[in-house]
Amino acid sequence: MDHFLYRDGTLHAEDVPLPEIARAVGTPVYVYSAATLTRHYRLFEEALSGLPNGIFYAVKANSNLAVLRLLARLGAGMDTVSAGEIMRALRAGVPGARIVFSGVGKTAEELALALDVGIRQFNVESEPELELLSRIAAARGRRAPVAIRVNPDVDARTHAKIATGKAENKFGIPLSRACEVYARAAALPGIEAVGVDVHIGSQLTDLAPFELAFRRVAELTRRLRAEGHDIRRLDLGGGLGIPYARDNAPPPLPFDYGALIRRTVGDLGCEIDIEPGRLIAGNAGILLARVIRVKQGEGRRFVILDAAMNDLIRPALYDAHHDIVPVAEPAPGAAGEIVDIVGPVCETGDTFARARPMPPLAEGDLVAFRTAGAYGAVMASEYNSRPLVPEVLVHGDQFDVVRARPSIEEMLDRDTIPGWLAESAG
Numbered sequence: 001m002d003h004f005l006y007r008d009g010t011l012h013a014e015d016v017p018l019p020e021i022a023r024a025v026g027t028p029v030y031v032y033s034a035a036t037l038t039r040h041y042r043l044f045e046e047a048l049s050g051l052p053n054g055i056f057y058a059v060k061a062n063s064n065l066a067v068l069r070l071l072a073r074l075g076a077g078m079d080t081v082s083a084g085e086i087m088r089a090l091r092a093g094v095p096g097a098r099i100v101f102s103g104v105g106k107t108a109e110e111l112a113l114a115l116d117v118g119i120r121q122f123n124v125e126s127e128p129e130l131e132l133l134s135r136i137a138a139a140r141g142r143r144a145p146v147a148i149r150v151n152p153d154v155d156a157r158t159h160a161k162i163a164t165g166k167a168e169n170k171f172g173i174p175l176s177r178a179c180e181v182y183a184r185a186a187a188l189p190g191i192e193a194v195g196v197d198v199h200i201g202s203q204l205t206d207l208a209p210f211e212l213a214f215r216r217v218a219e220l221t222r223r224l225r226a227e228g229h230d231i232r233r234l235d236l237g238g239g240l241g242i243p244y245a246r247d248n249a250p251p252p253l254p255f256d257y258g259a260l261i262r263r264t265v266g267d268l269g270c271e272i273d274i275e276p277g278r279l280i281a282g283n284a285g286i287l288l289a290r291v292i293r294v295k296q297g298e299g300r301r302f303v304i305l306d307a308a309m310n311d312l313i314r315p316a317l318y319d320a321h322h323d324i325v326p327v328a329e330p331a332p333g334a335a336g337e338i339v340d341i342v343g344p345v346c347e348t349g350d351t352f353a354r355a356r357p358m359p360p361l362a363e364g365d366l367v368a369f370r371t372a373g374a375y376g377a378v379m380a381s382e383y384n385s386r387p388l389v390p391e392v393l394v395h396g397d398q399f400d401v402v403r404a405r406p407s408i409e410e411m412l413d414r415d416t417i418p419g420w421l422a423e424s425a426g
């Protein structure tokens, strides 16, 4: 459930009519609902209630500082994957003690920064990373709290580009080598192994792969304990899928996921940490765009929007489906038409939907891409020299621009022409 509903014939974000935001900020623009973010965070809290737990929001899903601050105020910790994300979490008011650091390619500088800000846990993905972290920590007279990310070789049954738990993926340490790596960790002066970490992929719409992975983690935890390691935390990653198309069967809910966690690892007495991103932010955001023009092609009708693949890349990159709805509520039973919905960028990949039945759309109409709050704005670029898409956060009947649209001048001012080219052409 989200808070983007039609009211009096107009799509609203909470109590704000979307045309009001389009007028004030222009389009394209991402619009987030604070109430939806809050509701989704609470669903995870409820799902894990009774278990010692930590919810570490995956910053990569939507890293706007206002979104992070809102979640931090609800009690969320943050799962980060770069120095930039760590700095964002800190800027949003999250203390280092509530930040975990994941990622397969952490640099020495990033590891040092994370140590210096007192990060809660490093999710270590390889032996060379473990050795490097130990050296950096030991040089500071410290022991870095570590969970080793294991690769359980499980098929997450999601899009190949976002599956991470198969042996062929670059992530984690093979389960078969885990005991050896924990033994090495125990011998290193700068490491304190506190847990086990796993993350098998994103947009999972079936709980079975989670079940397989979590059972393997439980088994490993028992073995590691028997070998004398004090495993007290399990970080189960993120990945719970969300409904992108209203007509499809809904994926499992956080409640079902919580029950699965209890069933598979609940008896170990470990603190259970999770790293949800998409489920918290996805349905809490829409991308608001305007129809620039409708063009009749050879046997096809193209609706050309002012949003493009540089603003929302998921359809181009993953063939992802996003429901696209008109902001003016169509009359019940209004005759629809089959259209291709495209952006203005100069490549055919800039297509949001092919042969999509839509209510009639005309130049100047506003449309909303649903379920665009996660992996939307964060993946935006300035391709075709289109200024970075702005973001708005709605809270009840108020809305605030939480990232302004840069002017074209500001965008150009980031480039410099070297002295030897200073003289202008011609």
Ligand code: LLP
Pocket: 058, 061, 079, 102, 103, 162, 199, 201, 202, 203, 237, 238, 239, 240, 275, 276, 277, 278, 279, 314, 318, 374, 375
């Ligand atoms: N933890 C780790 C270590 C991750 O790599 C990810 C996502 C998450 C947590 C959060 O997963 P979530 O709950 O959001 O599924 N750009 C792609 C998604 C990439 C996900 C990468 N890792 C997309 O637009 O579908």
